Amino acid sequence: DGGITQSPKYLFRKEGQNVTLSCEQNLNHDAMYWYRQDPGQGLRLIYYSQIVNDFQKGDIAEGYSVSREKKESFPLTVTSAQKNPTAFYLCASSMGVEGSTDTQYFGPGTRLTVL
Amino acid sequence: DAKTTQPNSMESNEEEPVHLPCNHSTISGTDYIHWYRQLPSQGPEYVIHGLTSNVNNRMASLAIAEDRKSSTLILHRATLRDAAVYYCIPGTYKYIFGTGTRLKVLA
Numbered sequence: 001d002g003g004i005t006q007s008p009k010y011l012f013r014k015e016g017q018n019v020t021l022s023c024e025q026n027l028n029h030d031a032m033y034w035y036r037q038d039p040g041q042g043l044r045l046i047y048y049s050q051i052v053n054d055f056q057k058g059d060i061a062e063g064y065s066v067s068r069e070k071k072e073s074f075p076l077t078v079t080s081a082q083k084n085p086t087a088f089y090l091c092a093s094s095m096g097v098e099g100s101t102d103t104q105y106f107g108p109g110t111r112l113t114v115l
Numbered sequence: 116d117a118k119t120t121q122p123n124s125m126e127s128n129e130e131e132p133v134h135l136p137c138n139h140s141t142i143s144g145t146d147y148i149h150w151y152r153q154l155p156s157q158g159p160e161y162v163i164h165g166l167t168s169n170v171n172n173r174m175a176s177l178a179i180a181e182d183r184k185s186s187t188l189i190l191h192r193a194t195l196r197d198a199a200v201y202y203c204i205p206g207t208y209k210y211i212f213g214t215g216t217r218l219k220v221l222a
Contacts, residue, residue, distance in 0.1 A: 004158075033210070035212070040214070041214065042202070042211075042212040042213045042214045042215065043159070043212035045210040045211075048210070058210065059210075088156075090158045090159070091158075092158070092159075099145065099147075099206070100145065100146045100147045100205070100206020100207060100209065101147050101164070101206070102206075102209065103149065103161050103164065104151075104159075104161070104209070105160075105161065106158030106159050106160065107158050108157060108158055109156075109157065109158050111156075
């Protein structure tokens with residue numbers, strides 16, 4: 001069964017702690033993405049990666065870090081520098097083809113709550 | 116500045132067709148128009164995409180205006196499971212998911 005998995009589904013952390021969200025895909029996609037969604041809002045791009053060992057900042061990268069050591073995996077670390085980390089985090093992947101035909105496939109999301 | 120304009124919310128009765136509009140007047144000539152939907156507490160899922168002519172798949176139909184400045188997602192028979200937020204995204208802005216249209220389906 002091909003798809004994207006995110007773990008955990010719910011995550012709680014204390015203020016001041018770093019936390020890492022997992023994202024794995026077995027679709028053989030080159031590109032992967034992380035988005036943040038706040039209640040009643042759209043998605044905002046945090047980071048994206050079009051190839052292994054390379055990634056770019058999105059619109060709201062401050063307080064977050066990523067790595068892309070393997071094609072299948074794109075973990076996101078929410079650092080203590082992120083002022084308001086409580087949100088729904090979504091990971092996506094796509095083939096990464098040139099042009100605007102590229103379609104993104106999303107994981108089920110991780111809901112992070114900072115206590 | 117908004118790249119697309121969609122109504123905040125719409126309602127439909129179950130079993131009836133639904134037409135979800137989107138204005139994208141700044142779209143470039145080579146941009147595909149993508150539609151995604153997001154069910155409550157889930158990640159968005161791809162619905163359909165097209166360039167110029169109308170497109171159909173098992174989930175929906177996409178009608179694209181001749182000038183390409185607007186498009187309409189058509190759900191032929193709405194079900195309760197179609198209640199979701201629907202996002203219209205021109206290809207150039209593929210990382211921008213606005214607030215979309217929240218579709219409510221009435222039983």
